Amino acid sequence: xxxxxxLALERxxxxxxxxxxxxxxxxxxxRALAPDVLxxxxxxxxxxxxxxxxxxxxxxxxxxxxxxxxxxxxxxAAALLAGDTETGVTVMYQTMELxxxxxxxxxxxxxxxxxxxxxxxxxxxxxxxxxxxxxxxLVARGVAPRIAQDAAQSTYAGRxxxxxxxxxxxxxxxxxxxxxxxxxxxxxxxxxxxxRLLKIWRARAVPAPAxxxxxxxxxxxxxxxxxxxxxxxxQLLEVQLEGGRRMTADEFARGAHLKAGERxxxxxxxxxx
Numbered sequence: 243x244x245x246x247x248x249l250a251l252e253r254x255x256x257x258x259x260x261x262x263x264x265x266x267x268x269x270x271x272x273r274a275l276a277p278d279v280l281x282x283x284x285x286x287x288x289x290x291x292x293x294x295x296x297x298x299x300x301x302x303x304x305x306x307x308x309x310x311x312x313x314x315x316x317x318x319a320a321a322l323l324a325g326d327t328e329t330g331v332t333v334m335y336q337t338m339e340l341x342x343x344x345x346x347x348x349x350x351x352x353x354x355x356x357x358x359x360x361x362x363x364x365x366x367x368x369x370x371x372x373x374x375x376x377x378x379x380l381v382a383r384g385v386a387p388r389i390a391q392d393a394a395q396s397t398y399a400g401r402x403x404x405x406x407x408x409x410x411x412x413x414x415x416x417x418x419x420x421x422x423x424x425x426x427x428x429x430x431x432x433x434x435x436x437x438r439l440l441k442i443w444r445a446r447a448v449p450a451p452a453x454x455x456x457x458x459x460x461x462x463x464x465x466x467x468x469x470x471x472x473x474x475x476x477q478l479l480e481v482q483l484e485g486g487r488r489m490t491a492d493e494f495a496r497g498a499h500l501k502a503g504e505r506x507x508x509x510x511x512x513x514x515x
Contacts, residue, residue, distance in 0.1 A: 433456075
């Protein structure tokens, strides 16, 4: 059960967790409640039109981006991958079109250079909770604005898969560093070392002479592991070998007897990801 469900039970609030919203008995149950408003957050499924039309004051949705930028299922990761310096939350009226409803309000949140999808989600959750309270007050008082989105400015962030975390060492180091931040906590950025999956949890782009992408350039205590990319190099700071714990790159280099000149990604996995 998610935290919202647990809190509802603790407070003695009615709680329904139907597997299908379109089931006639579910719709009948919701009609009997005669709701004033419907709120959705990170639901991830299409809301049936008969349910959207049910609340007296409408259906609203909280989305963790500054719409119309990053519509879709993974807006937090998308903001990091794009190198955005800020993101935010949007409370909007829900429609049948994905994340395209009229905006009630937005709140901006700066993206710090060390933010990952994990830390950014926590920040947006706190800001989003307050934004929902403000939006519900506006809706209840009948003064909520309806600001149309400019569809021409929209971008789409599709659902993440494990494959999105696979590192292509031919990309520029700056791009891979963004990937590492965007894929934390899931699906994580990863490569392969001697046929075993190696997750990269922290890394940064550094200047380096050209070398075949994926080549380990430097293995030196205190400097982590420096790996050549398509442009510049990536300094690995924290990693996790398949079946092991998270550790500093220095710890991994010592335990694996890593040598400069080895290639990451070569041979890929001994088994499918």
